[in-house]
Amino acid sequence: DAGVTQTPRHEVAEKGQTIILKCEPVSGHNDLFWYRQTKIQGLELLSYFRSKSLMEDGGAFKDRFKAEMLNSSFSTLKIQPTEPKDSAVYLCASSPRLGGPSAETLYFGSGTRLTVL
Amino acid sequence: QEKVQQSPESLIVPEGAMVSLNCSFSDSASQSIWWYQQHPGKGPKALISIFSNGNKKEGRLTVYLNRASLHVSLHIKDSQPSDSAVYLCAVSPFNTGNYKYVFGAGTRLKVIA
Numbered sequence: 001d002a003g004v005t006q007t008p009r010h011e012v013a014e015k016g017q018t019i020i021l022k023c024e025p026v027s028g029h030n031d032l033f034w035y036r037q038t039k040i041q042g043l044e045l046l047s048y049f050r051s052k053s054l055m056e057d058g059g060a061f062k063d064r065f066k067a068e069m070l071n072s073s074f075s076t077l078k079i080q081p082t083e084p085k086d087s088a089v090y091l092c093a094s095s096p097r098l099g100g101p102s103a104e105t106l107y108f109g110s111g112t113r114l115t116v117l
Numbered sequence: 118q119e120k121v122q123q124s125p126e127s128l129i130v131p132e133g134a135m136v137s138l139n140c141s142f143s144d145s146a147s148q149s150i151w152w153y154q155q156h157p158g159k160g161p162k163a164l165i166s167i168f169s170n171g172n173k174k175e176g177r178l179t180v181y182l183n184r185a186s187l188h189v190s191l192h193i194k195d196s197q198p199s200d201s202a203v204y205l206c207a208v209s210p211f212n213t214g215n216y217k218y219v220f221g222a223g224t225r226l227k228v229i230a
Contacts, residue, residue: 004160043161043205043220056217091160105151106207106218108160 002027005045006092012115013034018080021112024073025094029108033093033106034058034077043091046077050097089113121208123221131229138224140206142197150182150189151207154200155223161205165191190204195226199225 005024008049010063013019025032025073034046048056048065069075079086120143130136140150151166153161165180167173167189170179177194193200206221 011190045217048217093160105163105166106153106161108162110158110160 004092004094004107005110006090006112007110007111009039010113010115012117013082014117015084016083017079017116018078019082019114021077021090021092023077023092023109024028025075026095026107028096029107030072030097031104032069032075033089033095034075035091036061037089037091037095037111041056046090050074057078076093079114082114084116087114087116119208119210119219121206121219121221123204123206123224125159125224126222127225129227129229130196132196132198134196134228136196136226136228138191138193138226139204140189140191140208140221141209142189142206142208142219143188143210144210145184146210147186148209150180151209151218151219152178152180152191153205153207155203155205158202160187164204196226198228198230201227 006024016105030051032049036044046058047062050067052069066078089111089112093108095104095106122141124139136141149166152164153168154164155161165175165178167180167182170184170215182189203223203225205223209218
């Protein structure tokens, strides 16, 4: 089975540019998450979708970050405009959400490393 | 807001050693605790989870949960160089409607052959 696919693996942007990161979740998974990972802050949740509906928009990340899920097999994260402090690894994860009360395994992609100059 | 603290920050052990990693959380009602392993350039990979007080063993991994002391530990038996990675503790809140995991900062493990 294919895992979570993220493209591109690396992205370099000038300050003020718009960039779009892409994610294909595991087929059949109903939950999709976008995280940002830095050495200082660790993993921070940006957005959370359940069955394509946006459940969490990441609070402090709302202004310049917008995640969309156009269909169950594809999601994008747009950062507009980019700032140097956005330099980080952006991770996408999906989860099957099989039902029941227990939280479930997150399956992560390998991430996109973004550098903003 | 759930807070997750991991210790130690980093650890270097010889091959074959028993490794113990610690994680403290702030909400006793937290639902599940997960351990993830992350190799350089890769996303985190789920290793083992625990929900109930007590311990759970899977292969070389054993996890212990004590809700009263808000503490969970991961033990890796007979450590291998391939175990060298960052280990993340993740806690999910007691809210089945929103799987909003909170991750610790991680413990960096290096196993020397």
